Amino acid sequence: MKNYATPARPIVARMMAEAAEAPERAVAFQGAPGANSHVAVSEAFPDALPLPCFSFEDAIDAVKQGVADRALIPIENSLHGRVADIHFLLPESGLVITAEHFLPIRHALMGTGTRDEVREAMSHPQALGQCRHWLKAHGIQPVGYPDTAGAAAEAAERGDPAIAALAPPAAADIYGLNLLATDIADADHNMTRFVALARGGQPPVGDGPWITTFIFEVKNIPAALYKALGGFATNGVNMTKLESYQRGGTFAATDFYADIEGKPGDETVDRALEELGFHTKWVRLLGTYRRARKRG
Numbered sequence: 001m002k003n004y005a006t007p008a009r010p011i012v013a014r015m016m017a018e019a020a021e022a023p024e025r026a027v028a029f030q031g032a033p034g035a036n037s038h039v040a041v042s043e044a045f046p047d048a049l050p051l052p053c054f055s056f057e058d059a060i061d062a063v064k065q066g067v068a069d070r071a072l073i074p075i076e077n078s079l080h081g082r083v084a085d086i087h088f089l090l091p092e093s094g095l096v097i098t099a100e101h102f103l104p105i106r107h108a109l110m111g112t113g114t115r116d117e118v119r120e121a122m123s124h125p126q127a128l129g130q131c132r133h134w135l136k137a138h139g140i141q142p143v144g145y146p147d148t149a150g151a152a153a154e155a156a157e158r159g160d161p162a163i164a165a166l167a168p169p170a171a172a173d174i175y176g177l178n179l180l181a182t183d184i185a186d187a188d189h190n191m192t193r194f195v196a197l198a199r200g201g202q203p204p205v206g207d208g209p210w211i212t213t214f215i216f217e218v219k220n221i222p223a224a225l226y227k228a229l230g231g232f233a234t235n236g237v238n239m240t241k242l243e244s245y246q247r248g249g250t251f252a253a254t255d256f257y258a259d260i261e262g263k264p265g266d267e268t269v270d271r272a273l274e275e276l277g278f279h280t281k282w283v284r285l286l287g288t289y290r291r292a293r294k295r296g
Helices: 004-020 036-044 056-064 087-093 123-131 130-137 150-159 170-175 226-234 267-278
Strands: 026-031 049-053 070-077 097-105 108-111 120-123 141-144 164-167 176-182 191-198 210-219 239-246 254-261 278-292
Touching: 004 049, 004 150, 004 170, 026 036, 026 056, 026 150, 036 049, 036 070, 036 097, 049 056, 056 070, 056 087, 056 191, 070 087, 070 123, 087 191, 087 210, 087 239, 087 254, 087 278, 108 150, 108 170, 120 123, 120 150, 120 267, 123 130, 123 141, 123 164, 130 239, 141 278, 150 170, 164 170, 210 267, 226 239, 226 267, 267 278
Parallel strands: 026 049, 026 070, 097 278, 120 141, 120 164
Antiparallel strands: 070 191, 097 191, 108 164, 108 176, 210 254, 210 278, 239 254
């Protein structure tokens, strides 16, 4: 609680108390009330009790400890790429991806004074990166903060007209700030993909369409990735996402995060995953869930 700026604390306390009364309805999110993740929870799970958590780790722990039924975590943005640390936190969490949600992102500049007085804008690094051209054009220095709405609460607490925040427009009302500029992202297609994490998933039932997410480590040999992915091509399984990341700081082995269309139990998917297993050190499924948005 003490990590939040003073204006956010009573709101966080109230939301935590409501979630504690019905943890089966609670959905944890990272950030202060009014953050994009809070908006995403309200859209994806209208009947849920949003539970604010200061960090991604806190949100994941809330689910692991039974304080919340699930967490909704941002995983990638159409402008700024993947969300830092998520590729490490997901496998380590032991949780299962059960759903996805896409949220159009609207960033607003808010503060206690006027736009001409603003010299710095606080926000999550993702939000700052998504608005970097606008900020540069207006001579505003970006300053990193753990989350967007938390930055709005911090700006309200400081009361300095030179220090503003980038946050969803509704955060201005929550923390009593002036809305100084809206829709300031560097592109109109600004979209964030969220995944819901729970302690256990349900077997996929019905026609879908389905997305299956998994991670794997290739062997450190020539053409390892080419061989590992060959089974998806020969079996006609569409891979919609593939990202590499280093783990352990050795630079000797590369892990990959992948999304495919389909689910285990589909003949083509089973054959492709079996072939993947022949050419990798290990494969771990992170979840199968309904596709929320068509790729391509």
